[in-house]
Structures are given as structure tokens and as C-alpha cells.
Amino acid sequence: EPEVTQTPSHQVTQMGQEVILRCVPISNHLYFYWYRQILGQKVEFLVSFYNNEISEKSEIFDDQFSVERPDGSNFTLKIRSTKLEDSAMYFCASTWDGGGPQHFGDGTRLSIL
């Protein structure tokens, strides 16, 4: 069964550094998403992406965040100047038609020191 894959599985970064989280969505999917989950809290939407542009973003997705689809397979989340509160699990998800259920990757655990 096709899967969403994410790398790295765990990223440790010093506060203030930039970090790039990578995702390979399912190959024929057209809609891509990033979510995050702070330890012990609920999963929160960050951003959705379709047709090479952001469709929607939450209030969490401020100017320190950006997304990119640099080629036909990767979908990246960049966090500039990381803060301690950015420590969380970051999940990438994709779907074929936008209306159906989203399929999640197994996440990147980001630890900011």
C-alpha cells in the first residue's frame, strides 16, 4: 500500500537555527498538508498546499514557516529561527481529491534545545 514518507524521523536543533522537514506524499496525490502535535496535546493544522501554492494556513503558520514543493515528489516544511515551543511531532499528509480522508506520514520529532 502506498505510504507518505517523512525524513528525518528525529531532528535535534539548537534554538535559532533553521530546520527543513521533508515529506514524500503518495505519488498520485494532489493535496498536501502539514500538521503538528505538541507532546500530550491534540494534532493541529498548519498549512495546506495545492497546485503549487498555499490553499490555507492556520494562525500557527506565521512568517517563520514556509513550504515548498521543489520537485515532483518532495514537499518540505522550513522553520526559520526555531524556538523552544516549536518542539513537537510534525506530520505530513496527502490526499487525492481534497475531499477524502488524509493519509499521514509517520512524522518527524523535532526537538529544539
Place this chain on the structure above:
Amino acid sequence: RKEVEQDPGPFNVPEGATVAFNCTYSNSASQSFFWYRQDCRKEPKLLMSVYSSGNEDGRFTAQLNRASQYISLLIRDSKLSDSATYLCVGKEGSQGNLIFGKGTKLSVKP
């Protein structure tokens, strides 16, 4: 504010028991609903979509009541492997983001 509310549990049940989870949502514009399960420190995995007519998948039955803005999940003959956190999820619009509840933790004991 768009919210999905769930009883956090935990629900501790013996194997073979029937257990029911409930969920309410605040945004009547939400068009689609799902139940996901999440194991500890893992990604959410789709369990099933939820339809107004009610739908069943093996031991799992989901129901949506739009008038009451209420969603339910029933698990029959629970197994040890059903132990997980069950996430009630709403979706906004045709390309919309998912809005997650905090989840209900289920522990099935031998």
C-alpha cells in the same frame, strides 16, 4: 472558534466488551467527519469515515447526527489490539484542513 470535543477517558475495558465514544463539534459548516486512531507517539491512522446514514466496518460502527452536531463510534467485541487513542476529526470545505479532537484513550485488558 471551530472545535471538536471528546471525552478524554481513559476507558478501561475487558476484552470482548462493547465500548462507545462520543464527540461533538461546534462548526456546523464542517462537511466531513472521520475517526482516526493514534498509537503512542505514532501518526494518526484512518479508522473510518462517518456518514449521516451510519456506517459499519466489521466490529466498528460510526454515526453522525448533523442536527445535534454529534458523532459516535461503537466498538464491539474489543480486542487487546484496539488499545489506542481514538481521534474524532472534522474537515472544513472541499480542500479544507482537518480539525482534531484531543482524543479518547482506550485500554483493553485481558
